[in-house]
Amino acid sequence: MTTSTTNILMHLCWTPGRNLTSIFILLIGITLYFIFKRRRKMRRTVAMLKSFDQLPTIPILGSIHLFVGSLRERLEKMINVTNTYDSAFVLWLLNTPVVCIGKHEDIRTVFEKCHHVEYLNVFHKVFGDSLSMLQDEKWRKSRQTTTYAFSPNKFHQYFATLNEYSAILANDLEPLCDTEQVFNMKSYISKSNLSSITMNMSGYKMSSSKHECTELDNAISETLRMESSRYTMPILFPHIMYETYLSLFRKNRLYGVMQNFAEKIVQEKLANSTKGHLHNKPDQDTITARPKLLIDLLFKRHNADAEFTKKHVLDEVKGVIIAGFMSTSETISFVLLMLAMHHEAQEEVYKEIRAICGDETFQMEDLKELVYMEQCINETLRKFPPAVVDFRRHDEDIMLKNGKVIPAGCLIIFSLYKSHHNKEFFPNADNWDPRHFDRERITQWRQSFFPFGSGPRLCVGSKYAMMSIKIQLVHLLRRYRLTTEMKMRDIHIVFGMVTQNDSGYRLKLHSRVKNERSDMSA
Numbered sequence: 001m002t003t004s005t006t007n008i009l010m011h012l013c014w015t016p017g018r019n020l021t022s023i024f025i026l027l028i029g030i031t032l033y034f035i036f037k038r039r040r041k042m043r044r045t046v047a048m049l050k051s052f053d054q055l056p057t058i059p060i061l062g063s064i065h066l067f068v069g070s071l072r073e074r075l076e077k078m079i080n081v082t083n084t085y086d087s088a089f090v091l092w093l094l095n096t097p098v099v100c101i102g103k104h105e106d107i108r109t110v111f112e113k114c115h116h117v118e119y120l121n122v123f124h125k126v127f128g129d130s131l132s133m134l135q136d137e138k139w140r141k142s143r144q145t146t147t148y149a150f151s152p153n154k155f156h157q158y159f160a161t162l163n164e165y166s167a168i169l170a171n172d173l174e175p176l177c178d179t180e181q182v183f184n185m186k187s188y189i190s191k192s193n194l195s196s197i198t199m200n201m202s203g204y205k206m207s208s209s210k211h212e213c214t215e216l217d218n219a220i221s222e223t224l225r226m227e228s229s230r231y232t233m234p235i236l237f238p239h240i241m242y243e244t245y246l247s248l249f250r251k252n253r254l255y256g257v258m259q260n261f262a263e264k265i266v267q268e269k270l271a272n273s274t275k276g277h278l279h280n281k282p283d284q285d286t287i288t289a290r291p292k293l294l295i296d297l298l299f300k301r302h303n304a305d306a307e308f309t310k311k312h313v314l315d316e317v318k319g320v321i322i323a324g325f326m327s328t329s330e331t332i333s334f335v336l337l338m339l340a341m342h343h344e345a346q347e348e349v350y351k352e353i354r355a356i357c358g359d360e361t362f363q364m365e366d367l368k369e370l371v372y373m374e375q376c377i378n379e380t381l382r383k384f385p386p387a388v389v390d391f392r393r394h395d396e397d398i399m400l401k402n403g404k405v406i407p408a409g410c411l412i413i414f415s416l417y418k419s420h421h422n423k424e425f426f427p428n429a430d431n432w433d434p435r436h437f438d439r440e441r442i443t444q445w446r447q448s449f450f451p452f453g454s455g456p457r458l459c460v461g462s463k464y465a466m467m468s469i470k471i472q473l474v475h476l477l478r479r480y481r482l483t484t485e486m487k488m489r490d491i492h493i494v495f496g497m498v499t500q501n502d503s504g505y506r507l508k509l510h511s512r513v514k515n516e517r518s519d520m521s522a
């Protein structure tokens with residue numbers, strides 16, 4: 001080290017009063033150096049991107065200044081910007097160029113070609129090394145294990161658990177019925193979903209008190225919102241800055257809540273399994289005599305593959321539970337809110353439930369017959385897709401339908417929201433209208449509808465999600481009629497990895513059974 005460098009360092013270390021400014025200047029210098037070094041490397045990319053429409057940029061921040069505001073405002077601005085461009089356009093996220101696409105045919109091309117999901121390190125602290133974060137060979141292996149957990153032979157068991165938890169949910173709501181009390185449905189739905197998905201993936205029974213679920217639900221929602229914010233808050237983008245922010249505002253405890261939960265699940269599984277029991281038979285857990293759950297499959301892999309550690313098991317279980325529970329809970333809450341706002345649709349779903357499922361037990365096969373209910377679910381997934389956008393990076397050039405080429409290595413964001421609002425396929429796109437999904441329109445809507453993604457990384461739990469949403473709807477709607485004072489204009493979606501309504505899902509419940517009895521006696 002030269003004497004002058006040593007002098008600078010000594011100066012920084014020994015004069016604490018002045019060193020803040022010096023450190024700041026040094027940091028800016030280093031950042032600029034890396035930005036310009038990277039930009040030089042990216043000459044080819046930048047040249048190719050010139051053929052696309054470009055959002056205005058400013059030095060260092062790129063196009064981020066266009067999306068300043070609350071989470072809700074940022075999403076609204078993003079949607080407005082996407083709507084102004086007919087085809088793909090380019091924005092800069094700090095010094096990373098991002099190609100944004102919203103046309104159905106381009107989205108399909110990218111989904112089919114790119115397996116590499118890229119969140120730029122955001123969300124890694126929540127999902128760790130779980131499926132949605134992995135790439136290449138590691139992803140392929142994990143995908144195989146997880147897909148096996150969703151094979152058709154598991155679904156009867158999942159059905160039984162979901163049925164049981166949905167019945168409990170319907171009972172838990174009874175005290176609110178016919179009271180004129182307005183309440184937020186989401187917390188009830190979350191508790192039920194979190195408990196059933198945890199049971200189905202890991203065999204772990206959550207405490208029946210609302211506290212454990214509420215604490216976890218809040219921790220997950222808040223961390224996902226914080227993580228999503230990082231995309232438009234450049235100061236939090238570097239890992240070190242985000243960690244500092246978490247420590248300063250004591251937010252690390254939220255991650256701790258999730259971690260403790262996942263550790264409890266894994267510890268309980270290990271404690272319950274007497275040596276070797278977990279993997280005696282290829283598809284059966286000898287303790288429960290049930291088909292193996294995701295956690296059993298993961299431990300089996302852990303035993304066979306030294307590189308797949310206990311931490312990987314924990315990350316996978318945590319990742320699938322969070323991915324599944326969040327998106328399903330928001331979707332059911334949105335469906336219930338939509339049905340409360342659209343009485344005719346609610347009555348039609350109710351009649352269908354009565355005709356197919358009756359009052360008491362129903363079979364898994366019956367769910368296929370709930371055609372109109374499925375239209376309502378699809379319409380909700382169209383209007384409020386849990387994933388508003390999705391991310392990819394590809395190491396080869398990709399040609400779009402209009403002949404423009406996305407250069408290799410570029411980050412690609414595609415707007416599922418935009419493709420779901422394309423009036424060519426959904427003529428009444430701005431409203432909630434289940435007729436969009438009429439059977440005879442299938443060739444139209446299929447082209448531009450991607451709530452679960454598409455291609456090799458298609459949501460691994462899509463069938464599970466549909467089944468769980470339908471089961472909950474059957475239990476709730478055959479017992480309660482829903483009303484709300486909320487209007488479509490009160491809905492403002494925010495992006496916290498999963499789309500949520502900013503003002504919640506405020507409903508009132510009215511008894512179906514009581515009202516029907518009084519109708520009959522009259």
Ligand code: HEM
Pocket residue numbers: 111117131132133143197319320321323324325327328331381385386387390391450451452453454455456457458459460461462464465
């Ligand atoms: C309404 C409910 C759900 C929606 C709308 C949804 C949507 C999505 C979307 C859009 C993706 C990304 C696909 C892509 O990038 O191509 C995804 C991935 C994923 N989903 Fe879902 N999901 C739902 C429910 C579930 C459930 C219930 C589970 C598990 C129990 C689950 C587990 C996953 C996992 C593990 C991935 C990552 C797959 C991979 O990277 O290979 N999801 N989901």
